[in-house]
Amino acid sequence: MPDDLYLLAGRYRLIERLGQGGAGTVWRAIDEILDRQVAAKQVRVPEGLTPRERAEFADNAIHEARSAGRLRDPAIVLVHDVVLEGGQPWIIMDLVSGRSLDKVIKEQGPLPPGFVAAVGLRVLSALEVAHAHGMLHQDVKPANILLDFDGSAMLTDFGIATPMGGQGGRFGGAGSPGYMAPERLNEQPSSPASDLWSLGASLYTAVEGRAPFERALPAAVTAAVLLHEPPFPARAGRDFGGLLMAMLAKDPAARPTAAQVRQALGALAGPAPVPRRRRWLVPAVLAAAVALGAGGWYAVGALRGEPEIGKFATAPDPCKLLTDEQAAKIMKAKPAREATRPGECQWILRDGGEDGRRRIVVRAWAERPDGDLGGTQVAQRRFASEKTSRAGAEGTVMREIRGSVSDVPGIGESAIIQNSFKAYINSDATGWSDSTVLFRTSNVLGEVVWHRENVPVSDPADKEPALAVARLVSAVLSK
Incomplete structure (x- = not known):
């Protein structure tokens, strides 16, 4: 190389x-x-x-x-x-092999409705997982839907996903006008219905061979999304066409829910492709299930060699990992507790007096098996990757200073801490400071952030509160 x-x-x-x-x-x-x-x-x-x-x-x-x-x-x-x-x-x-849906449409033209419905079910599954975690994709379009050789679909570009309820595009945002819901173009709050609108536009393009709001100029596309209805998708058939038109409603409240879309697509989809992984095991496993009777499902899992999940089947509620009394003792005042998003909770002192605002943030998420790796192995890999990337960010970038990454013994099975300081735009003397602890227990990763504002540049680090919270949180997870 x-x-x-x-x-x-x-x-x-x-x-x-x-x-x-x-x-x-x-x-x-x-x-x-x-x-x-x-x-x-x-x-x-x-x-x-x-x-x-x-x-x-x-x-x-x-x-x-x-x-x-x-x-x-x-x-x-x-x-x-x-x-x-x-x-x-x-x-x-x-790095995924296969062709994007937009390239397949350009090469083959309109695709069979049953096939398109099956693709829609796969993409919908990905969106439902994201929405359950409080995330919106924000850029569902044919170019971000990948088709494998067996026709199975994957949704890519989740790296630009955003939290639910966010305003559209403070920094310009992502997305293509013809596949952005009307509320996003109007810079109104997004919701799962916004992603479903984009999915509807993508499926419309696949089954008709052209986008629902196709125009010569981008400005005309935007105007069409906001003001006009698309032609009824004739190639889709009555039922599929009616579903797509409903998904493309201007009013988010008028669109079908994810459950309704799933039910409709399930009735329209062609045969689902058989997953490539362990396809040869299917007959033997089914035969074993019949032979083993009531105890068969446990044995089936063993025969398939399914990787272990880990200690935690689901992510723990971060608001239950630290008590209000513990937070008050560490912060030396009574904070307000807020569940800010799935997997995150924080305790805030908005009026910190001369010390400025302070905040404890606790995050927790559970890793699932991935391929032949068990949940704990995936978590170990994720922890190692995070450690490497955070260590690589050490140094000064503009007004922000990131310290070195240090190992911390006695917290979970492995833990690191890193301090950072960012000077205010109008002052080189003060700014805000974070001390962040990342740790792993079995297949769960936890993160604790001790955030302070109005911090003098001469005293940027205050790691003890972060370490104290991390010890308490990891103790709960270790029980």
Whole structure:
């Protein structure tokens, strides 16, 4: 391998550019630690941002990509890592073979309705997992739907997913006008219904061979989405066409729910493709189930060699991992507790007096088996990846200083801590400080952030509160 190829974060060797779009540029890369090919997405940073806005954009991109990395579904292209280099966010994902749905449409024209409905079911499964975790995809379109050789579909580009209820595009946002729901174009709050609208537009394109709001100019496409109804999709048939028209309703409240879409697509879909993995085991496993009778299902799992889940079947509620009394003792005042999003809880002192606002954030998520790896192994891999990427972010970028990553004994099965400080835009003397502890217990990863504001640059680190909370949280998880 040529030594002059760019090495990202001291780990990912960029090989070739695979594609470029509004949300960024995707490269084929080699993970030199695990010796495997990956896709590295260079997230597009909007032009015209101030240094503070650019830093905030990078922070948000990294946080949301890490949240998206927790999503697990056979139809989701996995996010493995996220790194920040020179103020530029990068997202590391599975490198998936196959062709995008938009290329298949260009080559073959309109696709059979039953096949398109089956594709829709797979994509819907991915969206339902994301929505259950409080995430919106925000860029469902044919170019982000990949088809394998057997016709099974996967949804990619979850690295730009955003929390539910967010306003559309403060930094420009992602998405293609013809596949963005009307509320997003109007910069109104997004919801799961917004992703379902985009799914409807994508399926319409697949079954008709053209987009529902196809126009010559982007501005005309936007106007059509906002003001006009698409032609009824004649090739889809009455039932499928009626479903697509309902999914493309201007009013989010008038669109069918995910459950209703699933029921309708299930009745329309052609035969689902048989998964490639362990296909040869199916007859033997079914025969074993019949022979073993009531105890068969346990034995079937053993015959299939299914990887272990880990100690936690589901992610624990972070609000139950730390009591209000414990938080008050550490913060030396009574905080307000808020469940901010799935998998996250925080205790806030909004009026911290001379010390400024302070906040404890607790996050927890459970890793699921992935292929032949058990949940604990996936969590170990995720922890190692996070440790590498956070260590690679050490240094000073504009007004932010990230310290080194240090191992912490006695918290979970493995733990690290890192301090960071960001100076205010109007002051080099003060800013906000975070001390972050990441730890792993079995297949659960936990994160504790001790956040302080109005911190003097001479005293940026205060790790003891973060360590104290992490010890309490990990003790609960270890019971």
